[in-house]
Amino acid sequence: MRPAGMNERLYRGRLAPSPTGYLHLGHARTFWIAWQRAKQNKGVLVLRNEDLDPDRCRSEYVQAMIEDLHWLGIEWQEGPMEGGPHAPYIQSQRLALYRSAFVQLREGGFLYPCTCSRKDVQRALQAPHAADDEPLYPGTCRHKSAFDIESAQRVNWRFRVPKRESVEFVDGQLGKQVFDAGKDFGDFVVWRHDGIPSYQLAVMVDDAAMHITEVVRGTDLLVSTARQLLLYRSLQKTPPTFFHCPLMTDESGIRLAKRHDALSLRHFRAQGRAPSELLAMFKL
Numbered sequence: 419m420r421p422a423g424m425n426e427r428l429y430r431g432r433l434a435p436s437p438t439g440y441l442h443l444g445h446a447r448t449f450w451i452a453w454q455r456a457k458q459n460k461g462v463l464v465l466r467n468e469d470l471d472p473d474r475c476r477s478e479y480v481q482a483m484i485e486d487l488h489w490l491g492i493e494w495q496e497g498p499m500e501g502g503p504h505a506p507y508i509q510s511q512r513l514a515l516y517r518s519a520f521v522q523l524r525e526g527g528f529l530y531p532c533t534c535s536r537k538d539v540q541r542a543l544q545a546p547h548a549a550d551d552e553p554l555y556p557g558t559c560r561h562k563s564a565f566d567i568e569s570a571q572r573v574n575w576r577f578r579v580p581k582r583e584s585v586e587f588v589d590g591q592l593g594k595q596v597f598d599a600g601k602d603f604g605d606f607v608v609w610r611h612d613g614i615p616s617y618q619l620a621v622m623v624d625d626a627a628m629h630i631t632e633v634v635r636g637t638d639l640l641v642s643t644a645r646q647l648l649l650y651r652s653l654q655k656t657p658p659t660f661f662h663c664p665l666m667t668d669e670s671g672i673r674l675a676k677r678h679d680a681l682s683l684r685h686f687r688a689q690g691r692a693p694s695e696l697l698a699m700f701k702l
């Protein structure tokens with residue numbers, strides 16, 4: 419018999435909001451489930467502020483999300499040493515880490531420079547959109563190398579996905595998932611022309627660096643999980659397990675997004691409603 423504690427990894431989960439608006443019920447439920455899973459597994463939760471997109475993120479939403487999480491009663495145990503246990507890790511302060519992963523991928527031959535604008539991609543599209551509605555990149559620049567690019571050009575670095583390979587994982591909530599690389603998703607951006615890592619790279623690098631053992635996120639990110647699994651493999655990191663939560667919809671079946679202001683936690687708080695009323699709605 420194995421002595422207790424041997425080979426058993428401590429459960430480490432994370433809450434990873436992007437400060438692009440007030441948290442809504444859908445986020446609250448995903449975070450609440452992440453918290454329950456960490457508690458059930460006697461593990462810890464890390465809070466990470468995913469603020470990399472300067473066009474969409476606003477600092478006022480960071481404080482708001484911390485207040486909203488506290489209001490809901492969700493607790494996390496770990497933040498960076500310098501900010502105290504309740505301060506979040508901040509992605510915009512971790513660029514050097516993402517850059518070194520990007521350089522490793524580029525030097526490993528996994529990436530190519532792409533000079534297509536968003537409009538070029540739209541224009542060249544014949545294939546249908548990927549499963550998560552991100553356009554399937556048509557491969558215009560697939561055979562380019564850094565030598566083909568003039569220094570003044572705006573370059574996004576894309577990951578060359580192994581076409582026809584199926585990417586599989588067993589989801590803790592949904593069971594076996596299979597995605598067809600090149601069909602369900604195309605070559606995706608890893609490093610943007612403005613020097614910012616893509617969501618895919620930053621989230622994967624952070625989950626690995628923070629030794630996250632299970633990622634709890636919404637089903638809207640299922641295809642992104644498949645993309646990230648390819649990054650884990652290319653960077654020779656062990657991936658966590660995944661638990662995807664069904665998305666909440668409003669009465670007409672439309673997915674809750676941050677723009678549904680009426681469904682923000684702020685709104686519920688302003689109405690004087692109790693967190694327990696929301697929590698009752700959160701059972702899976």
Ligand code: GLU
Pocket residue numbers: 434435436468621634635636639
């Ligand atoms: N920051 C991402 C978001 O708010 C989620 C990250 C993730 O769970 O991977 O949509």
